[in-house]
Amino acid sequence: MEGKIKAEWDTLRKVVVHKPGIEMFMGLLDPEASLYERAFNRYKARSEHDTLQRTLKEEFGVTVQRMDKSLMDIAEKDNSVKSALIDMALSVLHFDGVEAEVNEAKAQLKENIDLYDMNHFIDILLMRPEVHLKSARGASAMHMKITSNDPLSNLYFMRDQQATTDRGIFMSRMSKPQRRHEPEVTKLVWKAMNLPIAGEGKGNATIEGGDFIPMKDFALLGNGDRTNDEGVKQMLESGVGFDEVAVVHQPLHPLIPGDQPDPMIDMHVDTYFNVASSSTVIGSELLLNNAKVDVYYKEEMGNYKKSGTHTNLHDYIKSKGFNIVSLSTLEQMSYSSNFLCIKDGTILAIDSARIIKSVLNDLVYKAKENPSRYGALLDEVKKEYAQFTGAGGVFPYKKEMYENGIDAYVLNLENITGGYGGAHCMTAAIERK
Structure with missing residues (x-):
């Protein structure tokens, strides 16, 4: 049914996207304040978005609806x-x-x-x-200044304003003020399209769609910087009907000192973990091993009970019978896990090799500004970069992909990923079969 999704590997039938416009120009005036990872070429970014739309339509037969046009x-x-x-x-x-x-x-x-x-x-x-408006001397003379208050410069990341679950669309309440108004717009779109609205984050809750991944018999729900405890509670009460929900706590990165996660390293579950098929997942094992998991079982609709299970995302996924294709730190930071599953065993992946140098340069700047926090991470990434330049094999061109029967169609999204997200983040999937 349109507006409900049970498994991330079911064949993708329909997505809604937003091609970024003038609001992206506003965001690029101050990328960091706009939650972008880095500066990039807006003209090329828009062209890459066109390629994403065209590939989904022409190569895979997916119905692609532009949010504004619809x-x-x-x-x-x-x-x-x-x-x-x-x-x-x-x-x-x-x-x-x-x-x-x-x-x-x-x-x-x-x-x-x-x-x-x-x-x-x-x-x-x-x-x-x-x-x-301010009057000036002379007939019809007027000084006019127009400002833009929190332009929706991140709206093209259409995954985050809602989660499409087995019960319908659960509207997000975004964590950051820069993005707080986006669900107001997408909710208007879903209502106009007559899609089922299962619920929405309210009050002190924050919850974002990039933290939700449906996996047929269970679902993953992230908990951390973008989805807080109250957001998890409200999602369990009205957003999902899965018999089992694994709440995945945002992991600390072992290479970044301190007791606070870096929100731009692994802000959503899909920034370090994703599903490629009914038997294979892809992610950073370093982070999977550090992501604690609480397992909840449904007693009745809207009522979940936390089990006494203590595990991490790596062991939990392995216990479900999935194989794991591991990503290096540099691959993970280059959006390798933010691919879009088209059907069981076929993914639309990012050409990470075209991005790793930009990611490395950005990390060099951060380490220069804060060496105690980012120095160890930079050292590791430099080692990995040297290995890749010598031997190749950057995701998705890894032998483990072939061994697990994963077919990857690769796109160059070098510029548009600068907003911090790939094909998964840029698509609101509303129908899979």
Whole structure:
């Protein structure tokens, strides 16, 4: 059923994506503040996103829906959706200045509502503009300054604003203020598409879709910087129906000192672990061994009981009969685990070899700024880089892939991954069969 997914390896039928627009330009003005990993070429990033869409459609027969186009098309046919879109856009558009001038601007906007196309209101949601008006000398003279308040520069990571579970779509409540408004937009889209909404994170909960992976008889749910304890609680109460849920605690990286995880090394489960088939998973064994797992069993719908099992993600997955293809630290940091499973044994992978140098250079900068925290990690990554340049075999071109029967279709996503995410993060899967 569309809007419900039971297993990550079931054949992918439909995804929703968002091709980044002007909001990405805003994000690149300060990549770090925008939660991007590094600076990159926006023109090339958009072109890479086009290639991702085209590959899914033409090579694999996946239905790819652009979020903005789908919402616009539905709104033009359904007045209730159109009204909801316009109302939401007007609620985030603000005017500031002399009261009379502000009132006049608002009145003109409302008077001209029917003249605007639906993309106009979608762009308002993406940019969240505030218009500052100030009179100047002379007839019709006006100083106008437009600012953008928390533009949705990460919206193209369409995995995170919701988790598609066996019960439907569970709406996220994003951990970071830069991303807090994204689920408001995607929830409007899912409602317009008549997809089942199982629930949503509320109150003090934070929960993000990159922390959820369905695995047929059980599911993984991350717990850490992006999905907190309350988010886990609410997901178990209304978001999932699996008989077993393994709550995976964000691991400390052994090469980074301190008692706090680096949120940009392994912020979501899918940044260090992913599923390639019904028998094989791929991940950083270093992190899998350090990721503690609590196992919950369903007593009745909405009521899960924590077992007394104490294990880690590596041992838990092995106990389920899965083989593990191990990633090095540098491969993991180069988004190797953030592939998209197309069907059982076939994945759409990132050409990690094209990214590792950028990742290494970024780590060199971080280690220079904070050598005590990142020095050991940099030393290890440098060793791995030397090995790769000498022998090759960077993911997905590893013999273990062939040994486990995994077919990898490789894409160059060198620029767009600079926002911190790959093909998995950039796709909201809404149907698998």
